[in-house]
Amino acid sequence: MASLSFIKHKPPSEAAEIELDLTPMMSMFLILLPFLVSMAVLTHLTILEFSLPPNIGQAAGAASSEKPKVKLTLVVTPGYLLVTHGERMLDSLPLVGQQYDFSGLAAALVRRKAEMNLENEMVVASRDRVRLKDIVAIMDRCKASGFEKIGLSSATENPGEGR
Amino acid sequence: MKRPPRAGKFSSATQDDQTTFRPQLTSLIDVMTFLLVFLIKSFSVQGDVITPSTNLELPLSTSHKPPKPAASLEITKTNVMADGKVLSMLSASDKTDSMIIPGIYKWMVFRRSQMSDTAQGRDVLIQADREIEYAVLKRVMYSCNKAGFMDFTILAIQKE
Numbered sequence: 429m430a431s432l433s434f435i436k437h438k439p440p441s442e443a444a445e446i447e448l449d450l451t452p453m454m455s456m457f458l459i460l461l462p463f464l465v466s467m468a469v470l471t472h473l474t475i476l477e478f479s480l481p482p483n484i485g486q487a488a489g490a491a492s493s494e495k496p497k498v499k500l501t502l503v504v505t506p507g508y509l510l511v512t513h514g515e516r517m518l519d520s521l522p523l524v525g526q527q528y529d530f531s532g533l534a535a536a537l538v539r540r541k542a543e544m545n546l547e548n549e550m551v552v553a554s555r556d557r558v559r560l561k562d563i564v565a566i567m568d569r570c571k572a573s574g575f576e577k578i579g580l581s582s583a584t585e586n587p588g589e590g591r
Numbered sequence: 592m593k594r595p596p597r598a599g600k601f602s603s604a605t606q607d608d609q610t611t612f613r614p615q616l617t618s619l620i621d622v623m624t625f626l627l628v629f630l631i632k633s634f635s636v637q638g639d640v641i642t643p644s645t646n647l648e649l650p651l652s653t654s655h656k657p658p659k660p661a662a663s664l665e666i667t668k669t670n671v672m673a674d675g676k677v678l679s680m681l682s683a684s685d686k687t688d689s690m691i692i693p694g695i696y697k698w699m700v701f702r703r704s705q706m707s708d709t710a711q712g713r714d715v716l717i718q719a720d721r722e723i724e725y726a727v728l729k730r731v732m733y734s735c736n737k738a739g740f741m742d743f744t745i746l747a748i749q750k751e
Contacts, residue, residue, distance in 0.1 A: 464630035
């Protein structure tokens with residue numbers, strides 16, 4: 429209590445005289461800041477890995493005698509997405525407000541993977557007019573749905589005519 | 592030669608008045624501290640393996656894999672480049688029916704000849720503008736594949 433009363437009765441003029449000398453701290457900041465600004469990374473880069481289907485790659489020659497394994501295929505067109513397996517069409521996802529239905533796609537992929545007991549491989553088959561940003565976004569959704577190995581190939585414009 | 596003391600309204604200022612003036616540094620120190628914390632958070636010792644080209648906008652991705660060294664190709668809206676050299680103009684390559692783009696094929700064959708035959712280092716890192724169409728990407732990949740490159744990676748900006 430005695431010490432408390434001492435603080436209480438400390439004259440205000442004495443308290444005001446205690447001032448920190450901030451100059452060395454400012455000097456340190458001025459040296460540190462340009463160094464850190466030069467080393468700062470403001471955008472982080474990442475990569476998205478994929479491979480070509482084995483019938484296009486050159487390694488196909490060795491394995492051509494083997495029957496190709498049927499994989500889940502996502503056909504990407506400018507107007508809709510199709511989930512297929514072999515010749516069976518499983519899901520069709522039209523655009524939602526001029527954008528692909530990414531949440532619907534993720535749900536469909538997770539459901540089909542569980543139902544059909546598929547491995548973590550799939551093929552994204554894109555048509556010519558699809559933009560890269562959409563392909564990357566779709567491949568992201570495929571990876572998030574458990575398909576780690578993605579092959580990228582072309583979807584025929586008119587499957588009936590084989591073109 | 593000593594100057595005589597100046598007469599006027601400032602001559603009456605005492606020595607104490609001049610020495611007691613100090614700038615208020617507290618707010619400046621606050622700003623500096625915030626800046627320091629932010630910059631330490633974004634500090635990178637490792638640095639980037641790849642420097643993205645300035646004349647293209649990379650797509651955004653949720654992937655978290657860091658870039659690794661590979662044969663790099665840059666696809667802008669107008670041309671395909673490698674190491675700052677224009678390999679093909681897209682307007683010119685659009686006119687041909689062939690899937691192979693000769694400039695890219697020749698360059699990739701040259702790059703392939705510089706590499707060892709091991710499986711490592713046979714990746715192609717594609718830096719492409721987010722607005723390019725798959726038709727362009729397809730022809731670039733086809734040309735690389737014919738030159739002996741099997742696996743591809745697309746460079747993207749990581750989404751937070």
